[in-house]
Amino acid sequence: MQNVRFIKVGGKEEAATVMLERMRKELDEGLRVLGLATGSTMIPVYEAWAKSDLDFSEVISFNLDEYVGLGADNPNSYAWFMNHHLFSHKPFKETYIPDGTAEDLTAECDEYEALLRDAEIDLQFLGVGENGHIAFNEPGTPFSSTTHVTELADSTLGVNSQYFEDRSAIPNTALTMGIASILSAKKIVLLAFGEKKRSALQELVKGQKTTDYPITSLLDHPDVTIVTDLEGIAE
Ligand SMILES: N[C@@H]1[C@@H](O)[C@H](O)[C@@H](COP(=O)(O)O)O[C@@H]1O
Numbered sequence: 001m002q003n004v005r006f007i008k009v010g011g012k013e014e015a016a017t018v019m020l021e022r023m024r025k026e027l028d029e030g031l032r033v034l035g036l037a038t039g040s041t042m043i044p045v046y047e048a049w050a051k052s053d054l055d056f057s058e059v060i061s062f063n064l065d066e067y068v069g070l071g072a073d074n075p076n077s078y079a080w081f082m083n084h085h086l087f088s089h090k091p092f093k094e095t096y097i098p099d100g101t102a103e104d105l106t107a108e109c110d111e112y113e114a115l116l117r118d119a120e121i122d123l124q125f126l127g128v129g130e131n132g133h134i135a136f137n138e139p140g141t142p143f144s145s146t147t148h149v150t151e152l153a154d155s156t157l158g159v160n161s162q163y164f165e166d167r168s169a170i171p172n173t174a175l176t177m178g179i180a181s182i183l184s185a186k187k188i189v190l191l192a193f194g195e196k197k198r199s200a201l202q203e204l205v206k207g208q209k210t211t212d213y214p215i216t217s218l219l220d221h222p223d224v225t226i227v228t229d230l231e232g233i234a235e
Helices: 012-028 040-051 078-087 105-119 154-163 179-183 195-206 214-220
Strands: 004-008 033-036 060-063 065-067 094-096 123-126 148-151 173-176 187-192 224-228
Touching (some): 012 040, 040 078, 060 078, 060 105, 105 173, 195 224
Parallel strands (some): 033 060, 033 123, 123 187, 187 224
Antiparallel strands (some): 065 173
């Protein structure tokens, strides 16, 4: 696992400070294309960036995923999340999020993948699902996958439905960058906090690639940083 570096933090707030400095360094070094994630894990990071003097006005961003059927006006959409937590505070040169309301979802995925390939992400941020998913690549997704329409796992619907009115309100399909799309980023930073994420990180540190745990696909990538508050993972 020489490609995977661990940063142990005391909690989400410390992680946000570390990620603020990391972002500053990346921007100073000329980062132009940034891969962004959603989820509660990312909120303190975006809050820190939003309050900072960081300048994203020359940066192009790509988000990982979006629920099918939810547009930017829906507070449960990832487009809304990004506008609310980051884009309304910091202007970017361009921002891209898969369009979950597109009429032809397959065409939308193909276009998104083409844009991504063209742009080449310098740094991709990731969270991880309790079942080891990255973006919405659920267990069983081939590591060769590109941007696609996916069916959410029952466990993901259970966890993520906490943000919806009730379980029946959460879409059971989504558009997501594939695992190969994610691995094409030059650098990857994954954040994982709390005991619920322990088993996913443990699968990664075992060092065995398996599609049962999409997070283990990161073992194929040359430059991965894991930021976590979990004791006993990095040793
Ligand atoms: N599609 C997103 C993932 O990209 C994210 O990593 C995960 C973790 O969410 P949280 O940060 O809230 O634990 O949630 C969703 O399923």
